[in-house]
Amino acid sequence: MSADVSPFNRALQTGAAARFWNLHSVHGLVMLNEEVTRQARVIAYMDDFKLMLVLAIVVVPLLLFTRGSSAR
Secondary structure, eight states: GGGOOSTOOOOSSSSHHHHSOTTTHHHHHHHHHHHHHHHHHHHHHHHHHHHEEEEHHHHHHHHOOOOOOOOO
8 A cells, every 4th residue: 555655646646635645744744644554454454354254164164063061
């Protein structure tokens, strides 16, 4: 994601993005850094939940092979 954030990116030079994330001011750079960090955090959470899903799918069939202890 950070590879697309550069002064040469046209999307950051025009429109609302240029007003919010001014690459020529410290405040604009801080705001842009926070947005990239927020998006990276969301992607990391999604990847973690995908991993948990895969692990759950693998473990649930294994539970069928376990036996409960007898009550006697």
